Amino acid sequence: MSSHFLGNSIKLENVYISSTGTTCGPLEFSGPLGAYFDKGYDDYHCGEKSFEKAERKMLRDSLDICLKREKLKPKDIDLFIGGDLMNQNTTVHYLARELPQPFIGIYGACSSFCLSMAISSLMIEAGFVDQVVAMVSSHNATAERQYRYPVEYGVQKKATTTFTATGAISTLLTNKPSSVRVEALTLGKVIDYSQDDPNDMGRAMAPAAYDTIMTHFQDLKRSFKDYDLVVTGDLSTYGHKILKEMMQRNKIDVVRYNDCGCLLYDIQQQEVFQGGSGCACSGLVTMGYLYPLLKEKKYKRVLIVATGALLSPMMSAQKDTIPSVAHAISLEVVE
Amino acid sequence: MSSHFLGNSIKLENVYISSTGTTCGPLEFSGPLGAYFDKGYDDYHCGEKSFEKAERKMLRDSLDICLKREKLKPKDIDLFIGGDLMNQNTTVHYLARELPQPFIGIYGACSSFCLSMAISSLMIEAGFVDQVVAMVSSHNATAERQYRYPVEYGVQKKATTTFTATGAISTLLTNKPSSVRVEALTLGKVIDYSQDDPNDMGRAMAPAAYDTIMTHFQDLKRSFKDYDLVVTGDLSTYGHKILKEMMQRNKIDVVRYNDCGCLLYDIQQQEVFQGGSGCACSGLVTMGYLYPLLKEKKYKRVLIVATGALLSPMMSAQKDTIPSVAHAISLEVVE
Numbered sequence: 237m238s239s240h241f242l243g244n245s246i247k248l249e250n251v252y253i254s255s256t257g258t259t260c261g262p263l264e265f266s267g268p269l270g271a272y273f274d275k276g277y278d279d280y281h282c283g284e285k286s287f288e289k290a291e292r293k294m295l296r297d298s299l300d301i302c303l304k305r306e307k308l309k310p311k312d313i314d315l316f317i318g319g320d321l322m323n324q325n326t327t328v329h330y331l332a333r334e335l336p337q338p339f340i341g342i343y344g345a346c347s348s349f350c351l352s353m354a355i356s357s358l359m360i361e362a363g364f365v366d367q368v369v370a371m372v373s374s375h376n377a378t379a380e381r382q383y384r385y386p387v388e389y390g391v392q393k394k395a396t397t398t399f400t401a402t403g404a405i406s407t408l409l410t411n412k413p414s415s416v417r418v419e420a421l422t423l424g425k426v427i428d429y430s431q432d433d434p435n436d437m438g439r440a441m442a443p444a445a446y447d448t449i450m451t452h453f454q455d456l457k458r459s460f461k462d463y464d465l466v467v468t469g470d471l472s473t474y475g476h477k478i479l480k481e482m483m484q485r486n487k488i489d490v491v492r493y494n495d496c497g498c499l500l501y502d503i504q505q506q507e508v509f510q511g512g513s514g515c516a517c518s519g520l521v522t523m524g525y526l527y528p529l530l531k532e533k534k535y536k537r538v539l540i541v542a543t544g545a546l547l548s549p550m551m552s553a554q555k556d557t558i559p560s561v562a563h564a565i566s567l568e569v570v571e
Numbered sequence: 572m573s574s575h576f577l578g579n580s581i582k583l584e585n586v587y588i589s590s591t592g593t594t595c596g597p598l599e600f601s602g603p604l605g606a607y608f609d610k611g612y613d614d615y616h617c618g619e620k621s622f623e624k625a626e627r628k629m630l631r632d633s634l635d636i637c638l639k640r641e642k643l644k645p646k647d648i649d650l651f652i653g654g655d656l657m658n659q660n661t662t663v664h665y666l667a668r669e670l671p672q673p674f675i676g677i678y679g680a681c682s683s684f685c686l687s688m689a690i691s692s693l694m695i696e697a698g699f700v701d702q703v704v705a706m707v708s709s710h711n712a713t714a715e716r717q718y719r720y721p722v723e724y725g726v727q728k729k730a731t732t733t734f735t736a737t738g739a740i741s742t743l744l745t746n747k748p749s750s751v752r753v754e755a756l757t758l759g760k761v762i763d764y765s766q767d768d769p770n771d772m773g774r775a776m777a778p779a780a781y782d783t784i785m786t787h788f789q790d791l792k793r794s795f796k797d798y799d800l801v802v803t804g805d806l807s808t809y810g811h812k813i814l815k816e817m818m819q820r821n822k823i824d825v826v827r828y829n830d831c832g833c834l835l836y837d838i839q840q841q842e843v844f845q846g847g848s849g850c851a852c853s854g855l856v857t858m859g860y861l862y863p864l865l866k867e868k869k870y871k872r873v874l875i876v877a878t879g880a881l882l883s884p885m886m887s888a889q890k891d892t893i894p895s896v897a898h899a900i901s902l903e904v905v906e
Contacts, residue, residue: 238573238697241649244673246699286889314576315758323658325678326883329761333894338579338758340686341881343660343676351675355690362573362697364581382885423650423673426664546676548661550717554621559668561676 238362244448245422245455251357252414252570253407254367257301258524259294260516261376261402263508267501272524273403274301280377280402291320291327291375295404296334299371302406311336313408314365317356319348320373320515321400323382327373346441346470347424347544348372349405349519350563356409357418357565366411373404374514383434383549396436398472399508401500403516405523416530419537419568422452426546428559434552438475438497438510441543444560445471446482448541452564460491464535465526469518469542469562472497472511496521496540518542522567530569537568573697580757580790586692587749587905588742589702592636593859594629595851596711596737598843602836607859608738609636615712615737626655626662626710630739631669634706637741646671648743649700652691654683655708655850656735658717662708681776681805682759682879683707684740684854685898691744692753692900701746708739709849718769718884731771733807734843736835738851740858751865754872754903757787761881763894769887773810773832773845776878779895780806781817783876787899795826799870800861804853804877804897807832807846831856831875853877857902865904872903 265276282290318328352370497511600611653663687705832846
């Protein structure tokens, strides 16, 4: 019998990371973590005729890199689970036509990285399947034109905005022991603190990150000190600051905490406003940068709290606010 | 240890349906199955100021009806899993703000009913959680204006089109024995037969339904004869006919097969073109109509194959085709 959830969290015994593939756009590739990613593209079209097709190509490339490392083909995988920011999960679903195995589409906005990793992990932990690929992507130009305005319009941005990362991440999770495992996860509640500005997602998401982190600590009787690093997904400068303030107000000792949106770019030098966002932001930082550090045993255990603003432009037009969610996974070195 | 997938299917031992709540719009309520649904609304606004809010209200009402039957509150539920047809899964996510427990957003277009039931069932089968609510909704006016044109425009419809059902379904799945259980499920592959007409979804989805049904039969060594009824989700008249032709061409004996899109409405009398579609179509027919028939032991075992056209209007504009998927659950009377 598998474990049972403790509150909203569960400890896992049998889930390992076997391989990963990370691809990214030009800004991510020239950023401070660029050298960690498997492949970067010179431009936002990636040789394709539309931005949407470019995002799909990045995702396919990340999958091919991930599988090639383990000498596997898509037919060897039991199940694919993925999501992206496009309406109807266009990127993953249009790619999934090329995959000869079942596909589960999930949507958690920018939290989709941890959500896809969490559901994949649960499927393996239960013993239902042996090999699952979790996949997510985001693309600055596809997200901008869907959620706000096409980049080509050159609309002025508010200072509070974040910059959707361009990249794709495929991760192979299996029950076959390797050097890094998914040792615990926490599923998030949908939280809405009545923030209604779609140009300030960091602030909308901070309360969801707070709730998931505190729930994780409470469920597993842990604190920040039990991790070498805790990262949120894409709160970026403002949201990251708010989260710390919320913690301090509640007398929580915040140590070794950072945000993937602040790590992915050089916020001083690169024009990314408050920092990075999008499924690819937490995905690239986790699988491109933190996973190798875990493999090299520079970190023993890290907590990834991918945050998602479940913003609906239709609901914003109807004067509604922005619900948010955060899902967390804990990665640990296998001794 | 839980069971393992046999191909893309799995047999379940511990998943029971404890309760359900079904709400629907005026056309579904006055249709041939209307008397089976828990609540019907007189108009498409359900007393709300927008169609999107109306869809959310229908979903909340279905949840309240479902939980009230078992004298439960949302806080008693371990996990909520749901999806709808709106961009960003707006209906379920904006409702989830009101829920004090974790939420997993899934997207499989009209297949979301079976996808949410399948993932919920797997979570219970694994022993991870005890009580999960699977929830889906669709609304004719919200879907029309998002995928095609606002209903108010009065755009002429092609004869091949289907009619998105208005309704919401919440289903409580638990590990506590009851009279009907989820005994098996099959997760679908994304299939694309290069159909590119967004006004003819039945034909786009028929190959996905075919693949999932044949995979289900092959994995579990079954045929149509092992079921008192096999229903597809929303192929409606044309797709339903194509599916039968595909089966017959491959010398499969098709018996006791129908389509929820043909059952939900009186296609001769009600103006629904080829019949019903949408997450609510398979959901209403299954949980409103078939579930009581199972409880009364009029059926012993039924297979629900919810079909989803993963249509992206953006990709249609880019001349791409329509990928489809179908996920199946088998419901059985507990002797």
